Amino acid sequence: MSSDERAAAVQNGSPDPSSHATNIYDTEDAGGESFDEEDDDAMDFEPLTDESEYAEFFDPTDEADAEFHDADDGLSGVEISFSMNDGEGDEPDENQTETGAHTITDTAPAPRPLVQVTRSQILRLFGQHGLQDLFRTHQTHASGNPPLDDNEDDDGYMARGTRRRRRGQHHASRYPPIPSEAGKRLMTSGTFGESGFYEDKLRKRKDRLSRRLIYRELAVNQDTPARANKLISQGLIPSSNADTIIHYNARCYSGQFSDDGNFFFCCGQDFKVRMYDTSNPYKWKYYKTADYPYGQWTITDASLSPDNRFLAYSSIRSVVFLAPTDPTLSADPIALDFGYSGQGGRRRQFTGGYSHFGIWSIRFSGDGREVVAGTSDHSVYVYDIEAKQSILRIPGHSDDVNAVCFGDNTSPHILYSGSDDTLIKVWDRRSMGDSREAGVFMGHTEGLTYVDSKGDGRYVLSNGKDQTMKLWDLRKMMSTEKASNIDANRYTTGFDYRFMPYSEADYEPHPYDCSLVTFRGHRVLKTLIRCHFSPPGSTDSRYVYSGSEDGCIYIYNMDATLAGKIDVSRATHHSRPRDDSSMHPHPYYIRGNRSSEAWKTCVRDASWHPSAPVVAATSWNGWDMQTGTCTTHSWNDDADDDEGEPKMGFRVNQLLEEDASLYDHSQRGGRTSQFRSRLRSQRVQPTGDGDDGADGW
Numbered sequence: 001m002s003s004d005e006r007a008a009a010v011q012n013g014s015p016d017p018s019s020h021a022t023n024i025y026d027t028e029d030a031g032g033e034s035f036d037e038e039d040d041d042a043m044d045f046e047p048l049t050d051e052s053e054y055a056e057f058f059d060p061t062d063e064a065d066a067e068f069h070d071a072d073d074g075l076s077g078v079e080i081s082f083s084m085n086d087g088e089g090d091e092p093d094e095n096q097t098e099t100g101a102h103t104i105t106d107t108a109p110a111p112r113p114l115v116q117v118t119r120s121q122i123l124r125l126f127g128q129h130g131l132q133d134l135f136r137t138h139q140t141h142a143s144g145n146p147p148l149d150d151n152e153d154d155d156g157y158m159a160r161g162t163r164r165r166r167r168g169q170h171h172a173s174r175y176p177p178i179p180s181e182a183g184k185r186l187m188t189s190g191t192f193g194e195s196g197f198y199e200d201k202l203r204k205r206k207d208r209l210s211r212r213l214i215y216r217e218l219a220v221n222q223d224t225p226a227r228a229n230k231l232i233s234q235g236l237i238p239s240s241n242a243d244t245i246i247h248y249n250a251r252c253y254s255g256q257f258s259d260d261g262n263f264f265f266c267c268g269q270d271f272k273v274r275m276y277d278t279s280n281p282y283k284w285k286y287y288k289t290a291d292y293p294y295g296q297w298t299i300t301d302a303s304l305s306p307d308n309r310f311l312a313y314s315s316i317r318s319v320v321f322l323a324p325t326d327p328t329l330s331a332d333p334i335a336l337d338f339g340y341s342g343q344g345g346r347r348r349q350f351t352g353g354y355s356h357f358g359i360w361s362i363r364f365s366g367d368g369r370e371v372v373a374g375t376s377d378h379s380v381y382v383y384d385i386e387a388k389q390s391i392l393r394i395p396g397h398s399d400d401v402n403a404v405c406f407g408d409n410t411s412p413h414i415l416y417s418g419s420d421d422t423l424i425k426v427w428d429r430r431s432m433g434d435s436r437e438a439g440v441f442m443g444h445t446e447g448l449t450y451v452d453s454k455g456d457g458r459y460v461l462s463n464g465k466d467q468t469m470k471l472w473d474l475r476k477m478m479s480t481e482k483a484s485n486i487d488a489n490r491y492t493t494g495f496d497y498r499f500m501p502y503s504e505a506d507y508e509p510h511p512y513d514c515s516l517v518t519f520r521g522h523r524v525l526k527t528l529i530r531c532h533f534s535p536p537g538s539t540d541s542r543y544v545y546s547g548s549e550d551g552c553i554y555i556y557n558m559d560a561t562l563a564g565k566i567d568v569s570r571a572t573h574h575s576r577p578r579d580d581s582s583m584h585p586h587p588y589y590i591r592g593n594r595s596s597e598a599w600k601t602c603v604r605d606a607s608w609h610p611s612a613p614v615v616a617a618t619s620w621n622g623w624d625m626q627t628g629t630c631t632t633h634s635w636n637d638d639a640d641d642d643e644g645e646p647k648m649g650f651r652v653n654q655l656l657e658e659d660a661s662l663y664d665h666s667q668r669g670g671r672t673s674q675f676r677s678r679l680r681s682q683r684v685q686p687t688g689d690g691d692d693g694a695d696g697w
Contacts (some may be wrong), residue, residue: 195367207239243614243650246631248629255607257609264607264616266630267300271643309324317355319339370412401419408456414429445508448464470517477514497526527604572597577661602619613634
């Protein structure tokens with residue numbers, strides 16, 4: 001095809017030149033089949049343009065300067081071409097050589113029919129299993145790929161499209177052994193719970209609560225009452241059956257109990273934070289709602305002050321909002337501009353315009369005077385609330401800082417930061433004259449999604465996109481001098497966790513792994529999934545746990561064995577009817593084919609109550625994961641139902657009000673009604689004969 005014909009085809013059928021790149025397929029070369037673009041209802045979205053209010057976060061020059069990988073040698077008979085945002089590009093060579101089995105010259109007898117396909121459709125096409133195997137043969141480093149504009153995920157801000165390389169034959173011995181010997185020693189050290197003296201190894205019986213109570217009364221284990229009580233409490237792992245299902249009309253990104261258990265907050269993609277009174281963990285009360293004005297994509301994180309008086313929450317902006325938790329106070333939240341450091345003139349008022357960077361993670365210090373943040377400009381910021389300015393910026397990473405936390409609940413000096421550069425860095429603010437980290441935790445082979453501290457200044461937990469969770473000891477961190485001589489990028493594949501599944505064949509152990517224990521089994525995909533230490537009050541710090549993309553919460557012993565699993569997906573399946581009008585409309589959402597939008601669940605965050613055997617799961621949950629839920633799961637000794645009120649699976653809206661529409665099961669084909677009918681038939685036994693049918697219930 002000549003250059004004039006190509007330009008005319010792009011001009012006549014392509015969207016606005018400022019929108020995303022366009023892919024042109026030659027349908028005759030592809031096998032003679034064609035399709036009508038109007039009949040393709042698989043993708044329906046509004047492209048992001050330069051005039052959009054979010055345009056300042058996307059640099060069009062990055063896309064114009066990117067080098068695209070040539071796939072002609074891998075797709076015979078298919079031609080893919082891109083028109084850049086500014087409409088400019090290199091003219092195709094008129095004397096082209098053979099591509100596959102066809103020769104393209106400027107003497108073609110007539111232009112052949114062309115079909116234009118958006119980049120987002122190509123991304124979905126690449127998500128198919130067969131094409132993934134095909135394109136894995138094209139080994140492209142992450143730094144050489146163009147940026148993706150069509151992000152349908154939460155972490156799509158300044159994202160990169162990466163393609164990982166196949167590492168060869170998988171060997172199970174590459175993974176650390178389970179159970180972990182180092183983890184076994186930790187379980188018997190007394191730092192992570194208690195181990196009983198007596199075990200029924202002959203019958204391999206599960207220690208139920210009744211048996212533990214009998215052993216305590218009979219002093220079978222020769223334990224003190226305090227030790228026996230700890231053994232009992234750490235065995236009360238919540239079950240999968242949900243006590244209450246709180247439905248939201250937008251995805252839920254994070255939710256945590258306060259340190260005393262009297263307060264809970266839940267952050268949504270509708271830029272609202274709902275607060276609840278959980279002084280009775282089995283009967284919540286709605287508190288109030290705080291808004292983030294001019295938010296970008298979602299509320300990324302939130303943190304409670306130690307006295308529970310203020311809640312700080314962030315978005316992909318350089319501003320954190322501080323709202324009072326007192327329901328009687330209706331004042332507007334206070335804006336904390338992390339981009340202001342007292343230099344460069346007067347502090348500007350935030351009106352939703354240009355933002356210096358985005359914030360992924362925030363934490364209050366133990367004294368409540370400072371807030372630390374991990375940002376998209378590869379830095380860690382510390383903000384002084386009283387001075388109303390940032391007092392410290394640490395540009396210590398080479399990629400986004402997705403997670404930050406303080407090492408000690410009582411001291412603001414030690415900081416941890418986890419980044420997409422696969423490193424966890426330890427910062428001591430008392431000795432930063434050379435602006436260097438105090439040490440490095442190296443062992444993950446993909447980016448970090450979350451970092452949590454035990455609060456004792458010693459143990460750290462992290463979740464990584466390499467589908468592992470790791471436990472670290474501050475005494476075993478790598479020195480700065482040694483870490484500076486190691487290229488961390490050498491041991492990563494550039495895996496894009498948002499669009500790709502992760503194969504165990506791609507795992508390669510890090511040669512400089514300094515972690516204590518490696519936990520695996522959960523899936524860290526789609527979003528920045530979080531992990532935590534279990535609380536000392538209700539579990540004696542016995543476990544670590546993490547959300548998962550498969551809709552479950554995985555609870556691990558310290559030796560990396562699985563202690564329990566809470567199946568949120570099963571507990572909430574079809575727990576609300578489909579209603580497109582109630583779903584939160586989002587400018588980045590790419591709607592797929594309605595028939596393919598099944599009920600899906602991804603547990604992004606979970607929180608264990610500090611004094612009760614209750615876990616609250618915050619999830620993307622619903623039809624095509626476009627809504628969210630916060631579910632409460634309590635220990636019930638594996639009971640399928642309870643005698644109290646409300647019954648298990650009680651559904652309420654975000655204000656904790658019973659909503660009749662959540663129980664309307666009229667769906668197409670009656671699939672939901674049939675599913676609920678099967679659940680009822682499992683819980684209720686007929687009272688009449690088997691021939692009575694419906695009259696026997």
